[in-house]
Amino acid sequence: MDVFDQYAPFIQDYIYEHSWQTLRPIQVAAAEEIFGTNHNILLSASTASGKTEAAFFPILSEISQEKSDSIQVLYIAPLKALINDQYDRLTDLCEDTDIKVWRWHGDVAQSQKRKMLKKPSGILQITPESLESFMINKHMDIPHLFHGLKYVVIDELHSFLRSDRGGQTFCLIQRLSKLAGVEPRRIGLSATIGNLQAASEFLGAGSKYETVAPHVQNQKQVWRLSMEHFYQTDPQASSKNFDPAMIEPKTDKAPELADPGIGYIFEHTRGKKCLVFTNSREECEAVCQQLREYCRYNHEPDRFMIHHGNLSPALRETAEAAMKDEDSYMTTCATATLELGIDIGQLEAAYQIDAPFTVSGFLQRMGRTGRRGNPPEMHFVMREEHPETRAMLPDLIPWSLLQGIALVQLYIEEKWVEPPQPNRLPYSLLYHQTMSTLASSGEMTPAELASRVLTLAYFKNVSQDDYKILLRHLIKSDQIQRTENGGLILGLAGEKVVNNFKFYAVFQENEEFSVHAGSEELGTIVKPPPVGDKIAIAGRVWVVEDIDRKRHQVYCHGVDGRIPAYFGDVAGDIHPHILHRMRKALAESTVYPYLLNNAKARLTQMRDTCNIAGIPDKQLINLGGKMWALFPWTGSYAFLALERLIRIKCGDKINLRGFNSSRPYFMEFAMDASEEEFFKILREEAEKDFDPMDLVYPKEVPVFDKYDEYLPDELIRKEFAQSVLDVQEMKKCVREMTK
Known part of the structure; x- marks a missing residue:
């Protein structure tokens, strides 16, 4: 039977009213599975391919045929804004039916919640945190509310694959199902799934149904993509040998000491509706301030807004409304809060400052643009300070530019996206x-x-x-x-x-810690790294000596050097495959078509510098005398395990000192061993059958997750050793390095 004929009449009417000529492949595949089987289904297709309709057309057709005094569909989404957006779409879809659409989160009026509790039916939209609250505070109502639950729809599934928040979501689905005595089918939706099999296993864990992922041939996508590089002060990398005719004339009047990368964004967003993505809340604030400074300096009206998780709902909703307004040409500076599938209207382009940490993040951010038939458009803006004249070799490499190239190439060449992360000991x-x-x-x-x-x-x-x-x-x-x-x-x-209402969330809130060096207060940071790691604050680098979590204070002392990355909020885990591709980008001579003049010149300069030093073939480079730099080209957690192997297992044998690490790119240290001796000792130690607990310092209690402070020390240490330190990948990395 034709899929269209199986849809309920109100769905058919909706399709006619919207003048759809055909159903998309994902919609046909989803309907065949939902109507014809009892499988769990993973629907993975590109952004704006109609995944929501693919799932809900057949689901609504089914539930419209039977009256129920229970919630029939539970829709779980990672953001309140996404729920609000989909609420409008589903309410519109169900307008001429008896199907009720309810939403339940912190901003929903109590009167609406009471109505749902009184007469449960139809679809309930909820975040994992609100579902947790529901399970605790409405426990006795669960059997009555959900006894007829048929489907659980998890939107933006990829955002749940690599965190405890995903674990929490699936624990709650299992607990609710058991309590209500139901076995709902699970439908996962995502635009950025790389390994369909691994994601299907994650989606179906604990369910009695088989999980399938219909393979749909996505339409060939055209991207508008560029990557430019800027030193934060002139001259730029391309200024030594360039054709002036190839450079666009600079028309912005820049405030004194302005950052040319920010000037580039200011100029190219004029008269357009754009997003500017940053990798942290702090950077988002700083960039928005700088862009507004340009407006004031040029006597232009302010055309920049801001959107991140720590803003009030009113400010966030103002930005969302302006983005949906077709006559508005405001640009919004944002963090990952706008990475997920909220429909924010017809955006012309996204700008990304520096490289994100995942291919998934890159694809999601680019997917915010290019709706309504236009190609997705994204422009990377890589920023870097001029290296000091006496800078060591590792500091001469623009890691962010290299990482950005790797993310783009991995998807273009392999359609690779980070797989689920099985948290072994959560x-x-x-x-x-x-x-x-x-x-x-x-x-x-x-x-x-x-x-x-x-x-x-x-x-x-x-x-x-x-x-x-x-x-x-x-x-x-x-x-x-x-x-x-x-x-x-x-x-x-x-x-x-x-x-405490904060209990419902398993992710860390942004708690600020004040940083002290002796009697001096240096400022505040979010999520301090483990003791012994370094932080950058007040224009200098500091080593963490102690963390007082009760008083939210960090104690440290100053050291020389620079650190291009910090550990904690930096999506902690950059996958090994990304570092492998960064190494390849350094070794090959390809000039990628999306690189603009400065970025091309900087890549050429970087390759020449590294080639002279023997990088990336050589992984241990002498920096002069007894100082060395090691480039492991592996992921964050394998890198962390390697750091500890060198310091704990090899340190005495090579007389290690002055150890300095920029995870996951390079380590610098002094030692008395030769290159040959170093690799021999490293290989011997890595090949031993040791307990990962050996890589935890004697009195170390490495708190990483929100509720670690309530755990016994031995379990925190065990989880760090077996779930954070990637010992297997580290051993593989050492084998490759020493063969």
Whole structure:
């Protein structure tokens, strides 16, 4: 039977009203699976390919045929703004039907929530955090509200694949299904899935249904893509040998000491509606301020807005409304909050300052443009300070430019996107779901609690022994309490944690730590790195000595040098494959067609400099005397494991000193060993069958995740050793380096 004929009449009318000539391939494939099977389905297709309609046309057709006094479809999305956007689309779609569309998040009026609780039916749209709150505070209502649940739709699935927030979401789906006595089918939607099989396994974990990903041939996409490089002061890389006719005349009047990269963005966004993406909230604020400074200097009206997670809903919604306004030509500076699938109207171009950390992030950001039939358009703006005259070789390499090239080439050449990250020992989330389960269900025996929590698919690698260690620690610290008849309930300390509204989220809020060197306060940072790592603040580099998490204070001392990256909010994990492609970009002679003049000149200059030094073939470079630089070309967490192998296992044998690391690009250190001796010792130590715990310093308790502070030290150390340090990839890296 033709797919169109299987749609409900109101869906057919909607298609006629919108003058659709044909259904898109993803819509046909989705309908065949939803109507004809009981599979879970992963719908992966390019941005603006009609994935939402692909899922909801057949789902709405099915649920429209039966009256229900239960929520039939649970739609989970990572952002409130995305829920608001899809709410409008679904409400429009269901206008002439009895299907109700509800949304549930912090900005929804209580009156609407009460109506849904009174007469549940249709579709409920919710964030993972609101669903967590629902499970705790509306626990007794779950069977009544969801007894007829047929589908769970997870939008922007890729954003859940590599974090505890994804683990939380799927734990909640399993817990809700068990409580309501239902087995809903799962439908995942995403534009940026690389490994369909791995993502399908993640989507279907803990479900009784098979998970399929219909293979749909995406239409060939044309990109408008460019990458330009700027030193933060003149002269630029192309100024030594360029044809003046090839350079666009500069028409902006730049404020004194202005950054040419920001001037470039200012000039090219005039009269257009654009997005400017940055990699952090702090940089977003700084860039927006600089662009507004240009407006004031040139006596132009302010045409720049800002959008990030720490702004009030009113400011965010003002920016979203201006972007949807077809007569507005404002440009918005944003972080990842606008990376996901909110329909923000007809944007002409996206600008990305420096390289993002993932191929997925690059594709999502570019996908914000190019809707309504135009090609996606993105312009990278790479910024760098002129290296000091005495700078060492590693500081002469423009890492961000190299990384940007690698991200683009990996997708062009291989259609590669980061695979799901199986979090092997997610103890922070284990604590969270244990506390949530107790808060919602009340007293339980230890065995009952373990059977509820450890059977969740996300905790498949957690042993019963580890869980006993956790429970004993939680009893000791009054997070949970043992009752007279041997049951477990929340303790006083635990109630304090659970009763705070911040408990519903498993991601870290941006908590600021004040940084102190002796009696001097240097400013604040978000998410301090582990003790011994370096931070950049107040124009200098500092080594972290101690972190007082209760008082939110960091103590440090100053050192020489520069650090191009920091550890913590920098999406911590840059995949090894990206570093491999960066190495290849350095070795090959290709001039990529999207590079503009400065970027071409800077790439040529970089390749020449590295070629003279023997990079990238040589991975250990002598910087003079006993100083060396090591370029491992591997991912962040394998790099971190290698750092520790060198310092802990090889340090004494090579008389290591002055160790300085810019993760995940290079390490600098002094040693007494020769190149040959260094690699021999490194290979011997890497090939030994050692316990990953050997790479954790004796008194180190490396807190990474939100609830680590409530865990026993031994579990934090174990998770760091086995789940953060990528020892297997590190050993592979050493084998490659020393063969």
